[in-house]
Amino acid sequence: MAYKGFDLSGKVALVTGGNGGIGLAMAQAMAEAGANIVIWGTNPEKNVAALASLSGTGVKVLTSRVDVSQEAQVKDAFGEAVKQMGRVDTVIANAGVGYGAPAFVDLDIETFRKILAVNLEGAFFTLREAARHMTKREGGGSLVGIASLAAIEGAARNQAYGSSKGALISMIKGTAVELARHGVRANTILPGWVATELTEASQASQKFNDNVISRVPIRRWGQPEDYAGIAVYLASDASRFHTGDQIVIDGGYAIF
Numbered sequence: 001m002a003y004k005g006f007d008l009s010g011k012v013a014l015v016t017g018g019n020g021g022i023g024l025a026m027a028q029a030m031a032e033a034g035a036n037i038v039i040w041g042t043n044p045e046k047n048v049a050a051l052a053s054l055s056g057t058g059v060k061v062l063t064s065r066v067d068v069s070q071e072a073q074v075k076d077a078f079g080e081a082v083k084q085m086g087r088v089d090t091v092i093a094n095a096g097v098g099y100g101a102p103a104f105v106d107l108d109i110e111t112f113r114k115i116l117a118v119n120l121e122g123a124f125f126t127l128r129e130a131a132r133h134m135t136k137r138e139g140g141g142s143l144v145g146i147a148s149l150a151a152i153e154g155a156a157r158n159q160a161y162g163s164s165k166g167a168l169i170s171m172i173k174g175t176a177v178e179l180a181r182h183g184v185r186a187n188t189i190l191p192g193w194v195a196t197e198l199t200e201a202s203q204a205s206q207k208f209n210d211n212v213i214s215r216v217p218i219r220r221w222g223q224p225e226d227y228a229g230i231a232v233y234l235a236s237d238a239s240r241f242h243t244g245d246q247i248v249i250d251g252g253y254a255i256f
Contacts, residue, residue, distance in 0.1 A: 005238035009034035017095030019046035021196035029228030040066035068122030091130035093123035119164035140183020176244035185243035192250025194222040217252035
């Protein structure tokens with residue numbers, strides 16, 4: 001008899017930046033496990049494509065154009081998600097941007113603030129709205145922040161990105177402690193080097209592949225699908241006693 005702990009039937013999961021990359025892979029896996037899905041993204045064409053991709057899973061799917069750096073948009077979209085779906089049980093704050101400067105001394109405040117506006121403030125707006133919803137009802141919920149190895153390792157020329165992800169981990173830790181009594185769990189996932197749009201330039205660099213990817217013990221780039229299982233786990237009752245954690249999924253890179 002199959003283990004039922006990962007069954008997401010009757011649950012609703014919301015994924016920001018869920019129209020591509022890691023976010024879409026997570027949404028796909030949770031849909032296949034039975035969850036109804038809400039996807040937020042800023043690109044309408046990618047939202048339509050994501051909807052088409054998930055259409056064969058048999059679950060209800062809602063896609064919305066949302067810029068998570070805009071508080072009003074997040075509030076409105078979350079309210080609409082609850083109205084359309086009836087509830088939200090898991091929220092994965094995945095939306096993010098990553099660009100910097102040739103050197104730290106050339107990093108300007110406008111770039112720094114743009115990155116924090118999406119990666120940190122956007123996650124804050126999203127997770128706060130989710131927490132307000134989850135603490136007002138029985139059953140709690142699961143909050144997940146997608147951080148990065150850049151949060152715990154030195155990331156040259158990525159100080160703004162690393163700062164945003166490090167702060168996200170701290171925010172999740174505090175949230176895990178504060179909301180545990182409401183049955184709300186909060187964890188972060190720290191991906192390693194993953195082949196997505198965000199890393200296209202690095203993927204195309206032979207020097208980067210020779211010097212960095214060759215050091216990954218599993219000897220390859222991560223793929224979005226490598227993060228599907230952890231999404232199902234954190235959305236499921238199988239993780240009901242798991243909170244406040246930083247889950248590194250990087251092919252062994254951080255320990256080598």
